[in-house]
Amino acid sequence: MTDVPADHRSGDDDAFDLSLLSRESLACGRSVDDVLEQATEGRGAELDEHQSTCPHCQAALREFKALWNPVTEYAERPVTLPPDFATRVMDRVHLLVRDVWYTMNVTDLGAVRVAARIVGRIARDAARSVPGVRAVLGRTTHGRMVDLVERATRGHLHPHSAVGVLGQTAAVDLAIAVRYGDPVHEVAEEVQRRVNQRLREAITMQAIVVNVTVDDVIHHPR
Amino acid sequence: MSRAASRLPPVQRVVVVLHHFEGLPYAEVAQVTHSTVAAVRSHLFRARRTLAQTPQEWR
Numbered sequence: 515m516t517d518v519p520a521d522h523r524s525g526d527d528d529a530f531d532l533s534l535l536s537r538e539s540l541a542c543g544r545s546v547d548d549v550l551e552q553a554t555e556g557r558g559a560e561l562d563e564h565q566s567t568c569p570h571c572q573a574a575l576r577e578f579k580a581l582w583n584p585v586t587e588y589a590e591r592p593v594t595l596p597p598d599f600a601t602r603v604m605d606r607v608h609l610l611v612r613d614v615w616y617t618m619n620v621t622d623l624g625a626v627r628v629a630a631r632i633v634g635r636i637a638r639d640a641a642r643s644v645p646g647v648r649a650v651l652g653r654t655t656h657g658r659m660v661d662l663v664e665r666a667t668r669g670h671l672h673p674h675s676a677v678g679v680l681g682q683t684a685a686v687d688l689a690i691a692v693r694y695g696d697p698v699h700e701v702a703e704e705v706q707r708r709v710n711q712r713l714r715e716a717i718t719m720q721a722i723v724v725n726v727t728v729d730d731v732i733h734h735p736r
Numbered sequence: 737m738s739r740a741a742s743r744l745p746p747v748q749r750v751v752v753v754l755h756h757f758e759g760l761p762y763a764e765v766a767q768v769t770h771s772t773v774a775a776v777r778s779h780l781f782r783a784r785r786t787l788a789q790t791p792q793e794w795r
Contacts, residue, residue, distance in 0.1 A: 535785045547781040554756070554784055581788040588737040589757045 534574070542570040553578035617679045617717060628717050634677040637686040637724070640712035641705045646693030648732065649705065651676035651686070682720040684713060691730035702726045740790040748783035751776050
C-alpha cells in the first residue's frame with residue numbers, strides 16, 4: 515500500500531484514513547459516494563479515463579473494497595433458519611388473530627395490548643384538535659387496509675365498526691364536518707396527519723390508515 | 737456485521753438488505769419500498785459510509 519496518497523493516510527502508517535468517509539470528495543475532486551458505490555458494486559476494476567491515472571481514485575477504490583469485504587462475505591453466507599422457525603411464526607400469527615379487539619406488540623418481555631376503543635378515542639380527539647373540525651368515528655369508505663383487517667378479524671364484521679386493529683396496524687374511519695369556506699382537502703389532510711401522528715406517538719403503531727370522509731359543512735361566524 | 741447492519745436507521749437497513757444482501761437492483765428496491773431510484777441511492781450512500789466504518793471488532 516505504499517502508493518496510497520498521503521492525504522488518505524492517518525497517523526498510523528498501515529491504516530487508511532477513515533475520516534475520508536466523512537468528506538464529500540477525494541483530493542482529486544471525485545465524489546466519495548460515487549467511488550464508494552463503484553467499489554461496493556464490484557466495479558472497482560472498471561477505471562474511467564480519469565481514474566486510470568489518478569492515484570487518489572485508485573487508492574480509494576482499493577481501500578473501499580477492502581473495507582467492504584466483510585459486508586460482501588456476510589451477504590454470501592448461507593442463511594439457516596432454526597428448525598422451529600415456522601412454528602414460532604405461526605404461534606405469533608395465531609396470537610395476533612386471537613386478539614382482534616386489541617393492538618398487540620410482542621416484545622421479549624411479553625405482550626402489550628391496547629384496546630381498539632382507545633385507538634378510536636385518540637383518533638377522534640386528534641381529529642377534533644384541527645380548528646373548525648367536528649369529527650365522529652364512522653364507516654364511510656372501505657380502504658384496502660380496512661378490508662385486510664376485517665378479513666383477518668372476526669370481531670370486525672360488525673357493519674358499524676370504525677376502528678380495525680391487528681398487531682401494530684390500525685385502520686380508522688372518521689367522518690368530519692368542516693367550517694364553511696375552509697379548504698376542504700387541506701383540512702381533511704390535516705386531520706389525517708394529526709391522527710397518524712398522535713397514534714404513532716401514543717401507541718407506537720407501525721402502520722396506520724386514516725380514512726376521512728367530509729360529509730357536512732358548518733355555518734357559523736368566524 | 738449483522739450487529740452493524742441492525743444499527744442502521746430502518747430505511748437504510750431495508751435498502752442495504754434488499755440491494756447488497758438479496759441482490760435486488762436499485763429499480764426493484766425502489767419498487768418494493770415504494771420509493772425512487774434516487775432516494776434508494778441516497779439511503780445507500782449513507783448506509784455504505786456507516787458500514788464501511790464498522791469497527792473491526794464487530795466484523
